[in-house]
Amino acid sequence: MKQEEIGLRVRRIKHGTVIDHIAAGQALNVLRILGITDRSNEVVSVVMNVSDRKKDIVKIEDRELKPEEVDKIALISPDATINIIRDYEVVAKHRVILPSQIEGVVRCMNPNCITNTDEPVRPRFVIHRNDAVELHCVYCGRVISERIADFLI
Ligand SMILES: [Zn+2]
Known part of the structure; x- marks a missing residue:
């Protein structure tokens, strides 16, 4: 085209x-x-x-x-x-610039993570980029590396 x-x-x-x-x-x-x-x-x-x-x-x-x-x-x-x-x-x-950390944008995929309980804790991730973008939960360590859009808040 x-x-x-x-x-x-x-x-x-x-x-x-x-x-x-x-x-x-x-x-x-x-x-x-x-x-x-x-x-x-x-x-x-x-x-x-x-x-x-x-x-x-x-x-x-x-x-x-x-x-x-x-x-x-x-x-x-x-x-x-x-x-x-x-x-x-x-x-x-x-x-766009990939931030090194992000808070309150994506929820953790671990149902037992403190950010998914009734505690008022906002989900926070450290971001790494290898081939793909990886989000590491600062509370439970769970990594989201695929279908990140599914976890958007
Ligand atoms: Zn977590």
């Missing part, structure tokens, strides 16, 4: 954020991480499985994502890029 055809499929936005190079199939999980639901007011375009690149794209109009929001995206799509658009121009472009 040529670049113009992709452009036709997703129109340019005037202001907002374009998240590109999302791992194929993860666009809806990106929306989940950003807290965008059917009750949100943002105008959002999603393109999944862009044919010759096997990547997803998300465009969010009139909202500039903050670093702490975009870095969560790295959990499920560490190669994603963030483009901030103002007046149809890209004014900032950067890759």
Whole structure:
């Protein structure tokens, strides 16, 4: 597919954020991480499985994502890029940065972990990236390395 055809499929936005190079199939999980639901007011375009690149794209109009929001995206799509658009121009472009720790974003898969009991303990993970992203629970040591999106809070 040529670049113009992709452009036709997703129109340019005037202001907002374009998240590109999302791992194929993860666009809806990106929306989940950003807290965008059917009750949100943002105008959002999603393109999944862009044919010759096997990547997803998300465009969010009139909202500039903050670093702490975009870095969560790295959990499920560490190669994603963030483009901030103002007046149809890209004014900032950067890759997501995988944080070294994350708190309150993902729940532990261990049902006996203190973070899954009635104790008011927020789940916290140390993050490693080998080939894949790995989350190590700081409380029980359980490692999540697959289907991280399934454990999003
Ligand atoms: Zn745990």
